[in-house]
Amino acid sequence: MTAAIGGRRRQRSTRQGGLVRDQLAAADGFRSAQSVFSDLRARGEVIGLSTVYRHLQALADDGEADTLQTAEGEALYRLCGQTSHHHHHLVCRICGRTEEIEGRGVEQWAAQMAEQHGFTDVGHTIELLGICGACTADGTKS
Amino acid sequence: MTAAIGGRRRQRSTRQGGLVRDQLAAADGFRSAQSVFSDLRARGEVIGLSTVYRHLQALADDGEADTLQTAEGEALYRLCGQTSHHHHHLVCRICGRTEEIEGRGVEQWAAQMAEQHGFTDVGHTIELLGICGACTADGTKS
DNA sequence: CGCCTCAATGATAATGATTACCACACTTCG
DNA sequence: CGAAGTGTGGTAATCATTATCATTGAGGCG
Ligand SMILES: [Zn+2]
Ligand SMILES: [Zn+2]
Ligand SMILES: [Zn+2]
Ligand SMILES: [Zn+2]
Secondary structure, eight states, rough: OOOSSSSSSOOOOOOHHHHHHHHHSSSSSEHHHHHOOOOOHTTTTTHHHHHHHHHHHHHTTSEEEEEEOOTTSSSEEEEOOTTTTOOOEEEEETTOOOEEEEEHHHHHHHHHHHTTOOOOEEEEEEEEEEOOHHHHHHOOOO | OOOSSSSSSSSSSOOHHHHHHHHHHHHHHHHHHHHHHHHHTTTOOOOHHHHHHHHHHHHHTOOOOHHHHHHOOEEEHHHHHHHSOOOOOEEETTTOOOEEEEHHHHHHHHHHHHTTOOOOEEEEEEEEEOHHHHHHHHHOOO
């Protein structure tokens, strides 16, 4: 009843909205609201913390950004390539570089597990966290 | 350097430790620290919030309990059957009932993705969240 | 059993991310 | 220009978790 069927959600496009989106786009990895905020401020931009949170959530709601949570419970956001294309992430725990990955095998497995146990309406959270090639190299020498 | 190689970690066994463990064991689903605390208090037990947090983390560290995070960033704990046996969970988002699941296919997929992208030391977070048979039935009638 | 030592406890304060508020600025349109 | 309404952003409020630290109780020993 609440849902606006059409896609549009953010009705006015504002300078701050662009800033947040650009900042996210600039980084190829996941970023926290706090870090997006302080980076923007550090760059001399004038924007409020509340506004950053608002726009990040708007992006997430519109499906333009993916989110995940750190082990410490901090929410991270990332602009993702194809909107509405189901995928997962392989994130470098050092530099944050992120690869979008997918696999119908996993999706099938999830569905199968659900069915096998009589569960319905099953969604899943799948994130891979490791160390990317570049960071491995960095750590190797020295 | 800190690690005691052997299994034992909690050196003194206390009443409070038992309480926390029992409370976890009583529920078959994941429980938050706050809820374990308030349930114990509601039962008339005398225990501090700090202590509940401490014991939950100790259990998690010892591998006796698994943890996961809600979308809101709250940490949940659950005593799991076989210690040191790698598995994942299929959790009912209504009643919290939890099934332990596994699948070497998924593990292989994760490993393969990691290798394919040159990532090393890759771990994964995989949780399935749905509605169990009982809860589906409940929702159907009415 | 009584004593001693130190880990464990728990009330409380501190932290840190996120949200709620709300007065104010900027758009838009008549 | 002026009214109406959205978006902003500083600040206060939330809420889970952690840090402090004085007090308690477990266990070992004589
Ligand atoms: Zn993505
Ligand atoms: Zn998937
Ligand atoms: Zn259920
Ligand atoms: Zn696994």
